[in-house]
Amino acid sequence: MTQATYLLDTGHTKAQAFAMLQGALSAIQSGNAGATPPAETAAGMIWVDTATRALKMRNIANNGWITLGSFASGTFVPAGVNQLTEAQATDPTGTEFGAISGAQIAAAVDARNGAVGTPVNEAAWHPYDMVRVGDGATGLF
Incomplete structure (x- = not known):
């Protein structure tokens, strides 16, 4: 579970750029998982909210999160669906x-x-x- 920056810095050395890309790929792989929202957001971004055990997606206007479902029961339950x-x-x-x-x-x-x-x-x-x-x-x- 990780969150990272997605913004490239042209002043980075090759080693710094490589480390930044590794961090970004790790964040993507984990669904930007964390107890707080990622600092950098984009429309359509996925976030696994570990505090509430929910899967969220950034809205198209990039000004809020949409809850897609919950992992609270131990399995994924889509939002708004009665199982x-x-x-x-x-x-x-x-x-x-x-x-x-x-x-x-x-x-x-x-x-x-x-x-x-x-x-x-x-x-x-x-x-x-x-x-x-x-x-x-x-x-x-």
Whole structure:
């Protein structure tokens, strides 16, 4: 974990320039990790905030940090995303995504998709005169 300067100094000797570049590459490699923000910032810069255990990115105006997510739980949790527990994710009747479960949605789609007598899916192509799938309408004049 390191932070460094990214600004080249034309007055550096070769050894000083080499050391500066090593420091800059180390800072990039560590995501500019540190308990305080890097002194030099640029739009789009990544910073691993070790004090709050968060991943942050400099905003486009280069006047503030956007929190992309947190490492506080020991794993990365994207900001603004509610994570399902394994029990929730494997529950075929769970309603974490709304009033009905994914299993219920899948069953409803399977039951209606291509079944004779079901209403025509208007998002897909069908003859202009078809009312029901398999009703024999051809679209011919």
